[in-house]
Amino acid sequence: MTASTIGSRDDLISYLQAALALEHATIPTYLTAYYSIRSTTNSDAAHIIRVTAVEEMLHLALVANVLNAVGGQPDLTRPGFVPAYPAHLPDGEQDFTVDLRPFSPEAVETFCRIERPGRAPSADARLVPTPDRERPPLVASPTAEGMHFYSIGEFYAEIIEGLAELAAGDPELFCGKPDLQLGPEYFYSGGGVLITVSDLDSAQRALRFIAAQGEGLDSGMYDADGELAHYYRFRQLQLGRYYQLGDRPDAPSGPPLGIAWNEVYPVKVSARLADYPEGSELAAVAREFNADYGAFLALLTRAFNGEPSLLEEAVCDMFRLRDGFNRLVRNPLPGSDGLHAGPTFEIPTDRAVG
Template sequence: MALEHATIPPYLTAYYSIHPNTNSDAAHIIRVVAVEEMLHLTLAANVLNAIGGTPDLTRPGFVPSYPAYLPDGDDKFTVDLEPFSLHAVGKFCLIEQPRQAPSASSRLVPAPDSGGSFLASSPTIDGMRYYSIGEFYAAIIEGLEKVAAVDPRLFCGNPARQVGPEYFYSGGGAVIPVTDLDSARRALSFIADQGEGLDSGLYDEDGELAHYYRFRQLELGRYYQVGDLADSPSGPQLRVTWDDVYPVKVNARLADYPPGSELAEAARNFNADYGTFLALLTKAFNGQPSLLQDAIWYMFRLRDAFTRLVRNPLPGSDGLHAAPTFEIPTAFESDPDVARTGGETAEAVPR
């Protein structure tokens, strides 16, 4: 769940850095992918709930400190909060890149030794990471299979905590309730296939272009058509104007904002609002699935908070603009009902 969520702040930062009424095709691609990452997050929550776990998106460390490492990329790349650009899209492609390890024994490879947040590292072998996101999910499926073979009570979770398709739907697929090993396999395989196209090529089982190839369209400047090879889309041109973007500061931190300034207050308010979003998701995944639609609505309600930052220059940064920092207040980490620094609770969020 932490891995799936970690892609959302970078995608939203790139999306909201695009000037209004420009790059509509690129903005649409990023927005749809962000919504589908919410689907992946929900599927992962369903698997966790199915085996008796307790999803908690408000726990300390759930939101990574950017730059953060993800489990793919031979050159030890980091994921950053940065404006929409060819460089950012290249990072998105690295995140979603379909890569299968040469063998089962090479699924784990050394993790970069340079500090910072790192997701999807091995829980049993220090200093090792998974070869790719697809291999990470393959390892989870293999682990569930091994435990289920000796423990028939593995899937002991309360079915009432499952989020079903009636609570969340996106054009890229529906939620899969998880009650046994077969449905867990299907949910986790769907995540890997939709993101990377790992087993099904360019398209997932529903005929939707995998995330990696959607981002490749932006790099290559052309849409894919059915029958195209991976690096040779032959569809209509996809025009991008890379200059129609606010030059937001990469990986901005609260410490970058002048103390007491309106921008500092806006950045803190954004972080509090994002905490509300995570608190809503936590409630949705803990027996109140109807709140999931409210949470998705709330995610895009953050647009105004985003624009208050990205449209304004950041003093002392050589012309760079402000940006959200995604540093969630500790109040959210200790009490998921806290919604804003003024002491309101998540109950205040419209239903």
């Protein structure tokens, strides 16, 4: 087995900061697909995407709890935290990018690729070389230059093992302030509970829960609470039926799941501010949306740094962004051959936390 790439508390904190960025990076792409769906249509798909986005917020909070427990400081406002889309995620096959895309077969395929289970053929193959390219993967190894992970699950496996090795040699590893921990009373999604972290066992349980709920890596199709892992929820959209207990992964036998692919606003894929006519009303709306999203990330950062009651407000804020989404996705973008506007998630870098 290869040596751990986590040899110190600083290494561990770097990995956990990367985990925050990874868990967040899926939220803009899920929300863009969700809000591109025309109202009163595609209710099954909309529900699946919405619930998954909320659970990504739970994953963010769980990572923040681990980070706080080992003396780190979660910061979702730092420059570069929000990737420039299209973005690469850590997958061994290097066969896709994550885009801001309207709900479509292509979007669902990307969702499945993000969440797909991916266990490396051996522990030595957990890390793989990163090819030279213009956009590096979002979660390369913070400590092994030029390397990234075979899958998201293997990324978390590295952190879980690194935690164990550090804890064995450092009885003071879990030195964080207990009052920074977010408990279950601050999150009511129904898709899992917040685990407060104070020691190795609780830290590893929190990280294993994230991997299982996303990919079903250790527990198969269902997580420990009996909920379908994200990957299999999205597979239902591809296969056209809901899963029932006992179904094989590629053969759901539940009720049919209806999808109307044409009941969607044709949002321009991964639009950037440069695509908006200078001085136009749409450009102003896009900038306003980005500022509002920056405020949402600042609110989350405060929740993770001693104001836990703000977490519930932040979850609500994620869906209060609906008005900004609607002002963009319902309007054609000039010069784009009939495509509609969309949020760009280019967050102003001068926003201070507080």
